[in-house]
Structures are given as C-alpha cells and as structure tokens.
Amino acid sequence: MSAMRVDAKVVMLGKESVGKTSLVERYVHHRFLVGPYQNTIGAAFVAKTIQMGEKVVTLGIWDTAGSERYEAMSRIYYRGARAAVVCYDLTDSSSFQRARFWVKELQNCEEHCKIYLCGTKSDLIEGDRSLRQIDYHDVQDFAEEIGAQHFETSSKTGNNVDDIFQKVAEDYNSTAFQYMTEETGIDLGQKKDSYFYTCCHNN
Numbered sequence: 001m002s003a004m005r006v007d008a009k010v011v012m013l014g015k016e017s018v019g020k021t022s023l024v025e026r027y028v029h030h031r032f033l034v035g036p037y038q039n040t041i042g043a044a045f046v047a048k049t050i051q052m053g054e055k056v057v058t059l060g061i062w063d064t065a066g067s068e069r070y071e072a073m074s075r076i077y078y079r080g081a082r083a084a085v086v087c088y089d090l091t092d093s094s095s096f097q098r099a100r101f102w103v104k105e106l107q108n109c110e111e112h113c114k115i116y117l118c119g120t121k122s123d124l125i126e127g128d129r130s131l132r133q134i135d136y137h138d139v140q141d142f143a144e145e146i147g148a149q150h151f152e153t154s155s156k157t158g159n160n161v162d163d164i165f166q167k168v169a170e171d172y173n174s175t176a177f178q179y180m181t182e183e184t185g186i187d188l189g190q191k192k193d194s195y196f197y198t199c200c201h202n203n
C-alpha cells in the first residue's frame with residue numbers, strides 16, 4: 001500500500017446547511033447529491049491530489065458539521081489548518097453572520113490559516129435575483145479588509161467550485177504557507193482521492 005502525505009490541511013466552516021458537504025462532493029466526486037438533506041455529524045475527511053505543473057499537492061479537507069451543537073468539535077478540526085473555506089449561503093443573511101463568527105475565531109486562534117470566503121448556491125440567485133440576501137461588493141470589501149479571497153459558487157452547476165480549491169493549492173504551492181515541513185506532514189496510508197468519515201452523516 002502506498003502511503004500518501006497531506007501537504008495542506010483545509011477546513012470547511014460555516015452554518016449548517018450552507019452547502020459545505022455539497023461543495024466537497026462536487027469538487028472530489030464531480031456530483032451534486034439530490035434527495036433529503038443529511039446534516040454532517042462531527043466531521044468528514046477527504047484527501048485530494050492536484051497536479052500543479054511538475055508538482056503534486058495533496059489537500060486534506062475536513063468538512064465540519066455546521067450545527068452549533070458541534071461548535072466545540074469544529075474547533076478541533078481547524079487546528080493547524082493552512083486554509084479555511086468559510087461558507088455562507090447567498091440566500092441566507094444569518095449564514096453570513098455565522099461566517100463572520102468563524103473569521104473572528106480563526107483570526108484569534110489560527111493566524112497562519114488563510115481564509116477563503118465562499119458564497120454558496122449561486123444557481124438560486126441566477127434563477128431569481130430577488131433571493132440574494134448578501135451583496136457581492138459588501139463581502140468583497142470585507143474580504144479585502146481581512147486579506148481573504150472571495151468566491152461565489154454553485155455545487156449544483158459546478159460554477160467556481162474547482163477554482164476555490166485550485167486557488168488554495170496555488171497559494172500553498174507559491175510558498176505562501178509552505179513553511180509546513182516534511183516532519184509536520186501527515187501520512188495517510190490511503191489511496192488517492194480517498195474519502196472516509198470520522199463520524200459520518202446522519203442517515
């Protein structure tokens with residue numbers, strides 16, 4: 001069995017039901033799951049390798065549960081993360097308040113963690129602009145203020161999903177947070193693109 005190392009730990013954060021799991025599913029498995037919504041319990045993990053020129057970068061993505069019940073647990077998963085994809089639902093203003101909460105938390109506790117703000121479900125507002133509850137420019141201003149990248153994505157159509165993780169990998173590769181040494185990497189002993197759950201979904 002060939003061992004695999006995670007180069008960069010990435011954590012998905014955000015209010016429940018904003019679409020964190022769907023984002024990871026779209027990125028890793030190129031699919032959008034329909035059917036009843038199943039909330040994440042604890043967290044799920046997936047490793048994904050990306051070819052970047054002659055280099056291979058392996059992202060270890062922790063998909064945390066958005067429910068406030070699991071807030072303490074989510075803190076465990078962002079420890080040591082080099083990138084956080086902080087998600088909010090473009091059609092739910094309260095989810096942006098929750099995103100601000102996670103940003104503050106990361107700023108206080110994980111100063112080396114790069115933040116990527118992700119407005120999800122853009123397909124819904126493309127269908128009906130009146131559904132948008134969070135202004136693009138307001139978030140862009142906030143992103144600039146905190147030194148974050150900002151994306152709007154749809155896991156349903158795939159819009160911008162690859163781009164966000166590609167940017168994470170590029171930032172890692174461009175040595176922005178490459179001070180992580182060989183010693184601090186994690187050996188997984190798993191095959192490529194493996195997806196396994198620590199606590200799994202509520203089904």
Ligand SMILES: Nc1nc2c(ncn2[C@@H]2O[C@H](COP(=O)(O)OP(=O)(O)OP(=O)(O)O)[C@@H](O)[C@H]2O)c(=O)[nH]1
Nearest residue numbers: 016017018019020021022039040066121154155156
């Ligand atoms: N239309 C649309 N619906 C989406 C999109 N992403 C997620 N959803 C729906 O939103 C609901 C919640 O999605 P999840 O991905 O499970 O949300 P989550 O943030 O992982 O939720 P928790 O596990 O509770 O933290 C599901 O019914 C999804 O089908 C999207 O891009 N477009």
